[in-house]
């Protein structure tokens with residue numbers, strides 16, 4: 152039996168709540184019905200012990216017994232090995248799930264994250280950098296739209312790739328970047344209607360709300 156502990160921050164500001172990447176790990180754990188504990192590290196003072204687990208001083212990381220893993224994609228691939236609920240059983244489906252994990256992070260999030268950061272800072276979209284990032288993201292979404300119009304889940308059956316891709320697209324949707332991409336929006340709706348997502352999201356919100364209460 153796996154001995155799983157997910158570590159996230161003890162507190163974050165309001166804006167990222169519901170989007171902190173421990174959510175991806177919580178979703179996978181809930182989908183797989185694996186028992187796990189959640190531990191916290193300070194958002195403020197990041198200790199050498201924190202950097203020993205996550206070299207950039209970020210979250211999340213997961214320990215599985217003696218194994219400590221950072222990067223949400225790597226964590227989900229690890230969990231994918233533990234449960235058929237997270238990875239298709241057939242070889243074709245498995246490699247499809249792995250390629251879409253990388254596509255979510257290395258093709259779509261690579262374009263969507265800088266775009267989201269600009270939106271986050273209130274950028275009006277008039278600068279050359281902003282126009283460039285807008286075009287970069289649209290080039291990716293243009294190709295995700297027919298893929299998602301054509302299939303329910305990326306690897307055939309639901310997999311870790313869908314946890315990552317839907318989370319990446321959710322942040323774009325938050326800043327209204329999917330107005331012209333109904334299949335992407337429908338995909339997010341399918342993914343976020345899953346009981347595992349609903350629980351994972353509620354648990355993350357409760358985790359940070361508890362920190363507010365402790366702070367008084």
Ligand SMILES: N[C@@H](CCC(=O)N[C@@H](CS)C(=O)NCC(=O)O)C(=O)O
Nearest residue numbers: 170171172208209210211222223224
């Ligand atoms: N590529 C990393 C990114 C981790 C990341 O950006 N974590 C954010 C929370 S969602 C964080 O720790 N932010 C605080 C910081 O960067 O100082 C992953 O997917 O795990």
